[in-house]
Amino acid sequence: MLLGSIEAGGTKFVCAVGNDDYQVKYKVQFPTTTPEETLTKVVDYFKQFEIDALGVATFGPIEIRKTAPKYGYITSTPKPGWQDVDFIGFLKKEIKVPMSWTTDVNGSAYGEFTMATLFNEKINSLVYYTIGTGVGAGAVINGQLVGGIGHPEMGHVLLKRHPDDLEFKGICPFHGDCLEGLVAGPTFEVRTGKKGAEVPLTDQTWDILAYYIAQAALQTTLTLRPNKIVFGGGVTNQVLLEKVRIEFAKLLNDYVQVPPLDKYLTMPSVPNNGSANVGNFALAAKLLVD
């Protein structure tokens, strides 16, 4: 069996072909240009293979309700040219296999969930946050992706402000100081005048970020009680994550039991941002048995 995966990002597309062990056999990437040009490259790439099913995980927002007329569309994205694009419709004209369709972070969440079960962790739920240029999260609960009337947008929840960060207004154009507005990569430049990569890990800015990210973990802990919360994205690193664990323990104050924090709040188990890829393969494979 051959499975296809598309990770559609705002700057690049990664297409891969793998087997039912979710091993990548072939892989290609190209920049995200116009929908027509980019999706044509996607179609041309997959036409070289006899894939049985295809998983798509994409930037959004997207329409995921199967009964909606615009199911399979990227909807109100800020990315120029990509509003109201019938992504799945374009592919279906040329590639006649079952396709799964979800957000990039849901794909990653499902990939990390799949890996955990392959490594025999007894889990049925997982949350995946990406903290990078933007902030988003996906969730698997009772083995299924979460999302009733649409996909989660956990990057935009509100938080208790850090006492040493009250002057900062946040950078989210929609909500100001929501989670994304407070911890996304570009906040470093507004707070410190430097890019995140140039801000020493001893700078208090990292502690402030950790306080907010710990609150995000607290919200999902108390709302979903997942087995595991995984943090990916360009802003995440081990030093930050260790700060997050310390803040999380303080905030939770032993109110509910969670697994040991080094197992509960983790970096992705799939290296090189490959979580969504595994998730796509697994979601595609599921279409063939469901």
Next chain:
Amino acid sequence: MLLGSIEAGGTKFVCAVGNDDYQVKYKVQFPTTTPEETLTKVVDYFKQFEIDALGVATFGPIEIRKTAPKYGYITSTPKPGWQDVDFIGFLKKEIKVPMSWTTDVNGSAYGEFTMATLFNEKINSLVYYTIGTGVGAGAVINGQLVGGIGHPEMGHVLLKRHPDDLEFKGICPFHGDCLEGLVAGPTFEVRTGKKGAEVPLTDQTWDILAYYIAQAALQTTLTLRPNKIVFGGGVTNQVLLEKVRIEFAKLLNDYVQVPPLDKYLTMPSVPNNGSANVGNFALAAKLLVD
């Protein structure tokens, strides 16, 4: 078919017997005293009937992981005498029918979800908040109760503080100004010196509560994307709920689509706090077909 329901509260127990249309046939209530005395009354009550299955929704925290040695226990509750009580074990010795076991708010969530589907609302997810002496919430996602490593404790999430309420420290003994610490019934007395029922609905305290409850609704909207969020409990009323809708619309700022707010943020559809009862019947009936 006859179904049993136990709503176990900190001050009273409500036991009911109903049919598979979830109609209550018989009902009794008595005060919550010692576990031995109270659970003996429960057993004696149900022994009068030939029930086929029994649903239990209780105050907590409780152990809900079926593989845990203490499955069926009330665990670390502050209620004197009720810590570490083998609730289900006590019942099983005397009543030999399948039993469901969940929290009071999960029971209510499942009841409201069941009623919505009976009235042909096309929903697969719902969140139920109780705002009373304490604050809690239950959730149904993809038709199933949420809770991986335990049940949700959404009453204890942190929130962005209202600018006119920064001096108030909150009353939660665990977290100070978490949701429960900011909006539970007893906060009225600390803020105003009066009981909630005596504080006019024109008092700004209600607006402050609405701001925080709207944030709770925002968190669950962005995390779960449910079809509906229901608010019960002694503090909730229509005037408060309308204020919550207005604050919610401001905070969400049209970032994601939700149903019309008078349908999306609602009071319970089951009158007289009967939601958990319906939920218990439905969860008990499910045991007979699963």
